[in-house]
Amino acid sequence: MTRAAAIHARGEPKPAAPPPADLTEVELTWIEKRVEHWIRFGREVGEQILDRRRRVLRFAPDTVFCFVHWAANDYGTVASHLDVLRATRASEAQQTLPFVRPGGDILLKVEGWPKVERVLQMIDAIEAIGIDPSDVSPDHWRHVHNRMTAGEQARPYTAERHKAFLLRRRAGS
Template sequence: MTTPVPPLKTAPRAVHDPERLTWVEVRDHHTTIGRLVSQEWSVPFGAPIDQRILTRRHRLLGFGPGAVFAYLRRVETTSVSVAGRLDILQVAPARDRIAVPGVIPGAAPLLRAATWNLARSVLARFSALEALGFPLHDIEPDYWRRLSAALVEGRSPPPYDRMRHIAWLAQRAAQS
């Protein structure tokens, strides 16, 4: 006769444990009196595994280890000027993270478009990659680094093709 295995005193933490996720603040348009007309903090792409709704216009998205996501912060003023910033980030261990406003506890940067003109260029690249059938959150992280370097140097965007994508997916599958 076998003896029953005693239950664990503490359950092992699952990947979707809120303490192990990277949380991203998302805000819908806010209208205020004065110079600021609207502000938007959004996630143009990414695959969150959890969500916390704080208010009707304010929520947190949770991303698991290794997840890649884009984070756009945009402000429009009464003078119709637009300021914005776009970051493509990857959830990473503490030693590789940097502080990014609205991202708790931070993430590893893959691409940073600190001006609205650069952000628009990256958004256009999103559209081109999606038109080729690539899910943006599954694109090789090194591609985003190469795109960032090309934007800073004023070069045309590097190509991303099906063979590179298949190789990346196979490498990622082999690592997990």
Template sequence: MRAERSVAAGAVRSPAADASSSCGPIAVAAARPPSGQADRASLTHVSLAYVARRLVLALRFGEPDDVLHLDAHRRVALFRPGAVFCRTCWRAGVVGVASRQLMVMQAGTPLDRVPRVPGVQPGARVLLQAHGTQPVRAALARIDAIEALGIAPQDAAPLYWLALGHRLSVRRPLPAYSVEQHLAWRAGRTPR
């Protein structure tokens, strides 16, 4: 796959990047796994970047298996199949912030059919997607509330993230996550 240089100070844009995403036009292409490392081929590659006053692609939560440092501004986090992680995107405009995005995703297995997400190779199951200042702030508040319970957000039930994403998209009251729900999910029962 050939990557093209974009205007954003050394950011590399994937030719397959989704232009409809607010952070898609400057999404950074994930690096291909080094040849001869079959173990890394099954991992999900998540691009992260920092360009001062222009672009921030960062992890809010998640435990990467490894992090590859491409240069001073770009990294690639590698996640095992089934891992849940959250990537935030902040992009500056001419005056102030042009877009904010938050996505909670779950890495798929090599045989899963997962949707393509800009900067995530081969793709990931999108559990929650928030665009704009208010939805992103609301999602961040729920993440903070989960952490206040002493639960790592990546360990929360994936169904909770789906429910939160659906509620955000239709502007309904957001569900809270409780310790009881978490224990029920860990025990193998469906959280309510």
């Protein structure tokens, strides 16, 4: 059951849906041991099941989510990708990405299993301190991208950094 369906099942009111043109759609596919596309974190506002192997998740503007896609053939893994994106409004500039329509603001992009695994471990560490990775500062994901691109170690995201981000965001509102 998706998070949105679980909230609705508990009787909580659904948030007002943004206009369909402002939703970011991500097509997920699961063909065991061949193709796997999944969302590691993020709060979807809608879901459409296409068939038993494919579905589409929809994200509201400004939602941060992590999209992992992996492919293999008879000889092993041929592609591993992890992208952390911010869903954008139709009027905003967007970067295109396979399986993401119309696109989004790419905060972090890594390719290759060693880098993907390292980012997944960072996400696990963020969750271990009780923070939802979709609530993390977008600047942190950019920092991780830049450090990994340079071959350097990224600073860990801490509860203190998260508190500072929340205070900055509240002061900016």
